[in-house]
Amino acid sequence: MPLSTYIWGDSGAGLSEHAWAHAEKTGAAWVGNEASAHISLLRNTVAEELAFPMEQRGVPQAEMQDRVAAALRLWGLEGQAEQNPATLSTGQTRRVAIAAALLARPEALVLDCPLDGLDATAVETLRRAIADFPGPVTVYDRSGSALSDDAPSHQRLLADGALEPSPAPKPSAGSVASQAATQGSAGTALLARGVVFRRGGVGPINLEVPAGQIVHLAGPNGCGKTTLFLGALGLLKYRGTLQAEGSKGWAPTQMDQAITARTVAEELAIGAGEELATAVIDFAGLGQWADTHPLDVPAAKRRIVLVAAAMVRGADMVMLDEPTVGLDTPGYGELAELLRRYVDGEYARLIGRGRPSPASPQSPASPQSPAAPTVLWTCHDARYAAQVSDQRIDMAR
């Protein structure tokens, strides 16, 4: 049965609560937007984790094994069958969460922001799985997506809880365009030569990230994008050459686990101080939320808080891991503008750290004191990423 209903709404409209209540009311299986919450942590391997819902339903062992093997193949997880499910990449985790829900053979399905973290191949797998699903499927998301194209009916959830028929708009960078053609060389922000990580068997990675640009680090789920970020931050051991000399800011995909303070202002002051926190609140337009607990800030704004936390010290390179997760339609435009203004040096000037013009080139193979700030980011929405970025670098698996 094709996708039945696509319900969308801006962040803060109560989309996730609505999705949960809808699943409860209809008895549908539900996969929430926090995919890791669906991993039971009671099983040691991905194969065992996928078997879990069937064990509970008394499915005979041979049939269970066949269905697990088929699901591993379908979702491109054969290489992860024996891996601890708590160590999967973001996209692999969502694949397991959705695959496990389908293996339980529910009569109806509710999916909340199901494309968050999924690469293009997994999106196509999900589209086919939904088309083949025998019962009604309701998808909730904060903007239009590949799935909204498949839905005959779109409804917008309003802040008062009402639903109105309304087409879901696709994410857009707004008026912010890539400026690749107009930028000069500003040296190299990150250089990887033959980099191999023990974790996940990632590598060898060979790439060069130009400084002073918004650079989209693209690649399929599990190819090692997050691993490379962690290596550049000095948090993982590796073999080979990995140079990223300037200061770095970092925002992980998981938002809520990264939050430790009681207000947005206090969160942004961590490791930076009150003065810089005030500056970045101004820069990122977060004044309205400064005294709010970060977990009470609507998801799209919470994402901007996390991005601001990566920027607050005016780092030479800001690394953002899937910063579109949690954004609503206005949030996509806001993020694009923020990244562009950062790379243009607006924040550096605001905090009195103006840099030489990117017109003075450095040796492209030696990343030292980058002349202009760089944003290196990951995003599985290729269309939006191309609108926002100056350059794309592909990481093969």
Ligand SMILES: Nc1ncnc2c1ncn2[C@@H]1O[C@H](COP(=O)(O)OP(=O)(O)OP(=O)(O)O)[C@@H](O)[C@H]1O
């Ligand atoms: N803690 C860990 N222990 C062992 N393997 C891990 C761990 N974390 C990740 N991996 C594995 O390392 C590989 C790279 O994962 P990584 O998170 O870097 O991928 P990614 O490119 O960021 O993926 P995604 O697009 O899904 O976010 C994957 O195969 C993953 O399963």
